[in-house]
Amino acid sequence: MCYVTVATVDDIPPGTTKLVQVEGLPILIVNDRGQFYALQGLCGHQKLSLAKAMVWQGIIDCPWHHFQYDIRTGENVYPRCVYPLEALPHLHQQLERLRTYPVRIVEQHVQVKIEHEPLSNK
Amino acid sequence: MGKVALQMVEQAGIDVKELLDKLVCAASAEFTTYYYYTILRANAIGLEGEGLKEIIEDARLEDRNHFEALVPRIYELGGELPRDIRDFANLAACPDAYLPDRHHNNSDATPRVGFTSGGSDESQTAVLEAKQAVEQGDIRPLLQVLVEAERCAIRVYSDICNMAFGKDHRTYELSLAILNEEIEHEAWFSEFLGEGPSGHFRRGAPGESPYTSRFLVVPHNHS
Ligand code: FES
Numbered sequence: 001m002c003y004v005t006v007a008t009v010d011d012i013p014p015g016t017t018k019l020v021q022v023e024g025l026p027i028l029i030v031n032d033r034g035q036f037y038a039l040q041g042l043c044g045h046q047k048l049s050l051a052k053a054m055v056w057q058g059i060i061d062c063p064w065h066h067f068q069y070d071i072r073t074g075e076n077v078y079p080r081c082v083y084p085l086e087a088l089p090h091l092h093q094q095l096e097r098l099r100t101y102p103v104r105i106v107e108q109h110v111q112v113k114i115e116h117e118p119l120s121n122k
Numbered sequence: 123m124g125k126v127a128l129q130m131v132e133q134a135g136i137d138v139k140e141l142l143d144k145l146v147c148a149a150s151a152e153f154t155t156y157y158y159y160t161i162l163r164a165n166a167i168g169l170e171g172e173g174l175k176e177i178i179e180d181a182r183l184e185d186r187n188h189f190e191a192l193v194p195r196i197y198e199l200g201g202e203l204p205r206d207i208r209d210f211a212n213l214a215a216c217p218d219a220y221l222p223d224r225h226h227n228n229s230d231a232t233p234r235v236g237f238t239s240g241g242s243d244e245s246q247t248a249v250l251e252a253k254q255a256v257e258q259g260d261i262r263p264l265l266q267v268l269v270e271a272e273r274c275a276i277r278v279y280s281d282i283c284n285m286a287f288g289k290d291h292r293t294y295e296l297s298l299a300i301l302n303e304e305i306e307h308e309a310w311f312s313e314f315l316g317e318g319p320s321g322h323f324r325r326g327a328p329g330e331s332p333y334t335s336r337f338l339v340v341p342h343n344h345s
Contacts, residue, residue: 046212054277063281065147066216066274078274079217082267086223 003104003111012036012110017060019051022114027101029110030055030071036103037071038112044069044076044096067094074098123200127292131199134289141285141293142201145192147215148278148300149203152189154211155271156182158219162264165221170261174314176324178268181307183329185275188300191337195296216274222263265315272308279304299333 026041102113159182279301286294313320
């Protein structure tokens with residue numbers, strides 16, 4: 001396990017997101033009111049890129065079909081709240097939680113913790 | 123396709139392909155919402171449901187108008203609708219507005235809202251069950267679907283307006299007209315949920331589309 005620098009703090013102003021690649025793995029970095037978060041960069045709905053996702057008050061909004069996720073937990077918050085999952089259980093698949101990653105700031109660098117040594121450091 | 127019209131949009135710095143993607147997804151969301159609202163409307167019955175039905179009907183017809191108003195712009199800009207309606211539905215810019223589950227805590231309860239009427243034992247039991255369902259807040263899941271669908275639409279048209287503003291004047295005006303109506307729809311449903319006070323007034327005629335009707339080839343009140 002190690003932290004990888006993916007951006008500088010200035011690259012991602014509050015209220016914005018940035019999609020980065022860590023060894024080919026798409027990760028969405030979110031700055032919500034000065035706090036940084038990192039989530040899986042592909043939406044659970046149709047596995048499309050979350051690049052240009054909007055963030056507002058702890059929630060990101062997928063630009064494709066506007067599914068929404070809690071940035072702290074990656075949980076789907078919409079449309080889970082309105083989908084009839086008892087009647088249409090196949091919809092569960094669309095509501096997958098986004099994976100989350102630990103983030104830290106070191107000397108103005110945004111670093112994300114990934115599960116293995118990055119190839120470039122080997 | 124309008125050659126100079128397209129040229130002006132491109133020269134203004136718009137990525138026409140990206141704009142067209144957004145417009146087609148928006149048109150799909152309107153078309154699918156029209157379908158789903160037809161189901162929701164049919165299930166909004168009884169005392170509270172009938173009141174809600176009127177608003178669903180306005181929103182439903184206006185969403186169909188939005189589809190109608192968007193399509194000419196898509197073709198003017200050189201785009202087209204997918205040949206297969208399944209592909210089209212999958213593009214929808216908003217999640218499907220499904221009829222909610224039966225009452226969350228009681229799988230035997232009716233999924234409908236409001237009260238039914240009638241004299242038979244069966245219908246009297248239905249009235250009782252429906253009354254209990256309403257008292258337990260059964261109308262809320264349906265309203266939640268409606269209000270969230272409108273909120274999604276507001277995000278979609280705000281995004282298109284932001285993209286077109288100052289660059290593609292026709293798309294901007296059209297999207298702004300639709301946005302105005304979507305914002306009103308959200309207010310109708312959220313006020314029904316008790317998020318008031320309420321400032322809205324009824325439409326003069328069902329699906330009147332006061333903002334979008336001038337973009338329609340055949341306005342609703344054609345004679
Ligand atoms: S791919 Fe994200 S909402 Fe559809």
